[in-house]
Amino acid sequence: MTARIEDYALIGDCETAALVSREGSIDWLCFPRFDSPASFAALLGTPENGRWRIAPTDRNARSSRRYRPDTLILETTFETDHGSAMLIDFMPLRDNSNDLARIVIGLTGKVDFTTDFVARFDYGRTVPWVSQTEDGAIVAVAGPDRLVLRTPVPLQGADLHTAGSFSVSAGERVPFLLTYTASHLPIMASRDVETALADTENFWHEFASRCPPVGRYTETVKRSLITLKALTYMPTGGIVAAATTSLPEQIGGTRNWDYRYCWLRDATMTLQAFMKLGYYEEASAWREWLMRAIAGAPEQMQIMYGVSGERNLLEWEPRWLQGFENSRPVRIGNAAAEQFQLDVYGEVADAMLQAAMGGMPRHPRTRALSEVILPYLQSAWRRPDEGIWEVRGGAQHFTHSKVMAWVAFDRAATMSAQTGDRPDFVERCRAIADEIHQDVCQKAFDPALDSFVQAYGSKTIDASLLLLPLVGFLPADDPRVTGTVKAIEDTLLHHGLAHRYHTDRVDDGLPPGEGTFLVCSFWLADVYTLQNRYGDARRLYERLQSLCNDVGLLSEEYDPVAGRMLGNFPQAFSHIGLINTALNLARSSGPAEERAEAAGEAPKESEPV
Numbered sequence: 036m037t038a039r040i041e042d043y044a045l046i047g048d049c050e051t052a053a054l055v056s057r058e059g060s061i062d063w064l065c066f067p068r069f070d071s072p073a074s075f076a077a078l079l080g081t082p083e084n085g086r087w088r089i090a091p092t093d094r095n096a097r098s099s100r101r102y103r104p105d106t107l108i109l110e111t112t113f114e115t116d117h118g119s120a121m122l123i124d125f126m127p128l129r130d131n132s133n134d135l136a137r138i139v140i141g142l143t144g145k146v147d148f149t150t151d152f153v154a155r156f157d158y159g160r161t162v163p164w165v166s167q168t169e170d171g172a173i174v175a176v177a178g179p180d181r182l183v184l185r186t187p188v189p190l191q192g193a194d195l196h197t198a199g200s201f202s203v204s205a206g207e208r209v210p211f212l213l214t215y216t217a218s219h220l221p222i223m224a225s226r227d228v229e230t231a232l233a234d235t236e237n238f239w240h241e242f243a244s245r246c247p248p249v250g251r252y253t254e255t256v257k258r259s260l261i262t263l264k265a266l267t268y269m270p271t272g273g274i275v276a277a278a279t280t281s282l283p284e285q286i287g288g289t290r291n292w293d294y295r296y297c298w299l300r301d302a303t304m305t306l307q308a309f310m311k312l313g314y315y316e317e318a319s320a321w322r323e324w325l326m327r328a329i330a331g332a333p334e335q336m337q338i339m340y341g342v343s344g345e346r347n348l349l350e351w352e353p354r355w356l357q358g359f360e361n362s363r364p365v366r367i368g369n370a371a372a373e374q375f376q377l378d379v380y381g382e383v384a385d386a387m388l389q390a391a392m393g394g395m396p397r398h399p400r401t402r403a404l405s406e407v408i409l410p411y412l413q414s415a416w417r418r419p420d421e422g423i424w425e426v427r428g429g430a431q432h433f434t435h436s437k438v439m440a441w442v443a444f445d446r447a448a449t450m451s452a453q454t455g456d457r458p459d460f461v462e463r464c465r466a467i468a469d470e471i472h473q474d475v476c477q478k479a480f481d482p483a484l485d486s487f488v489q490a491y492g493s494k495t496i497d498a499s500l501l502l503l504p505l506v507g508f509l510p511a512d513d514p515r516v517t518g519t520v521k522a523i524e525d526t527l528l529h530h531g532l533a534h535r536y537h538t539d540r541v542d543d544g545l546p547p548g549e550g551t552f553l554v555c556s557f558w559l560a561d562v563y564t565l566q567n568r569y570g571d572a573r574r575l576y577e578r579l580q581s582l583c584n585d586v587g588l589l590s591e592e593y594d595p596v597a598g599r600m601l602g603n604f605p606q607a608f609s610h611i612g613l614i615n616t617a618l619n620l621a622r623s624s625g626p627a628e629e630r631a632e633a634a635g636e637a638p639k640e641s642e643p644v
């Protein structure tokens with residue numbers, strides 16, 4: 036594949052998503068859910084692993100693209116020496132059928148097009164039987180899956196591809212509709228593509244119209260909001276971390292992971308972003324998802340789940356895929372689901388408090404949840420864990436994890452104190468929170484480095500330490516925090532963007548090397564805001580904003596030297612950063628202040644615990 040990550044745009048129907056290249060090729064599509072086996076997997080292999088291209092025959096055609104304003108409808112305009120034409124790509128919201136629609140519209144002169152449809156089920160491995168119905172529909176079937184392609188354009192099969200040519204003159208419109216169904220069901224009647232376009236446009240307009248202005252960042256925020264909505268599995272309210280698997284964190288490297296699942300950690304920030312923009316319906320749907328997903332014994336609570344709350348996310352490698360630019364292995368599923376990551380308890384507690392502070396009615400299970408989880412956590416916080424970065428090199432006493440355990444008790448105390456009905460519970464939570472606070476301040480601060488460190492006894496600086504002031508563990512102007520921020524600036528910034536940690540100095544169980552991790556730079560900008568370093572915050576935010584591709588999307592990581600995106604795409608974490616940090620900058624009191632202020636008063640180290 037020659038396309039880079041930033042060459043792709045996202046389309047989706049809030050149940051699954053597809054990536055479309057600048058050249059009009061859909062190189063990634065999983066039907067019917069985000070985490071279903073891909074039907075087009077060329078993104079991670081070759082065109083023979085499945086793709087659907089509609090592009091001018093003239094290989095020298097110039098292309099430009101945009102989303103139709105306030106929608107997820109992609110418009111790619113091609114210009115040739117003989118005319119210009121637009122390709123519209125979108126996925127209508129589900130109406131008993133799973134569709135992807137494409138319309139080619141002649142703008143000026145006449146443009147010749149070719150289309151090449153290569154369906155391969157099971158992540159590019161399974162070649163289907165392809166036949167044509169009497170009314171001309173192309174039907175591709177293998178095992179449980181079936182794709183039906185309808186268009187007035189005559190199509191022929193050759194060499195396991197289905198191809199055709201056509202021309203559009205100014206004013207002409209040529210529709211294509213691809214429908215997925217389980218192969219045992221009857222083939223359904225086609226839906227009208229133009230009506231579907233109008234309905235899809237209305238859906239996104241209605242959604243985006245509720246977004247309040249965020250000063251000069253309004254368009255960036257709106258695009259990120261639409262992207263987060265597109266990453267939401269609407270039937271359940273779960274939110275996937277990204278639309279893809281295995282886009283590499285280093286070109287040619289092995290840090291390739293499946294992000295088509297719901298992380299509890301990523302969710303607190305998503306909840307904040309939705310609520311701060313007034314999207315309570317989405318926030319409430321996510322909270323319901325969370326309560327269903329984590330129901331059960333606290334020691335069985337996972338750090339991530341499938342979009343419907345599935346727990347078994349078994350990791351495996353489809354060895355027939357060569358990987359994005361030969362970045363192997365490709366991984367399906369995610370073994371991190373089985374890790375112990377202490378911070379998720381704090382994330383859940385924080386999400387509950389944020390929801391209450393945002394004005395959402397208290398969830399009826401909030402109290403039951405705290406009564407089950409906190410007694411477990413009372414001893415569990417002392418255990419080493421795999422941490423926010425999900426290391427595969429063994430558990431450690433990660434500083435960020437302990438701090439988030441403190442968050443769990445701190446928020447539980449705050450919430451219970453608000454209801455006033457359990458003073459003994461509040462007192463117990465506060466005492467444990469104080470004990471954790473003291474433990475962290477004693478064991479995780481290195482006076483020689485004048486900084487908190489990644490784990491107890493370590494000498495490594497870690498960008499997750501930026502979350503200490505952001506969750507209210509210590510004030511942003513505490514000398515230990517200002518020392519830590521300086522250490523992060525001195526050691527983790529690479530061309531002005533933050534790495535998570537030094538992968539070459541820490542054994543995380545993987546070969547070293549990766550890009551800068553974008554959400555960490557957003558956290559840095561948020562800390563600058565808390566420290567009244569508004570100029571630094573704004574400059575960093577606008578740098579990050581400038582890294583978005585031409586349609587406003589960000590991946591997980593960025594290589595500032597090669598000037599290219601890395602990691603899964605588009606990633607919710609990065610878009611949450613684009614929203615939250617914009618709000619922090621645009622409002623005198625944004626999410627950073629409110630999350631920090633949610634914390635009860637942190638004890639002084641000399642205070643008894």
Ligand SMILES: OC[C@H]1O[C@H](O[C@H]2O[C@H](CO)[C@@H](O)[C@H](O)[C@H]2O)[C@H](O)[C@@H](O)[C@@H]1O
Pocket residue numbers: 276290292293294298300301369370371423424425426427608
């Ligand atoms: O690189 C190591 C780990 O990377 C993934 O996790 C990262 O993405 C998550 C989802 O956005 C995020 O919650 C986490 O903090 C990040 O480290 C991957 O899923 C892991 O399996 C992998 O070990």
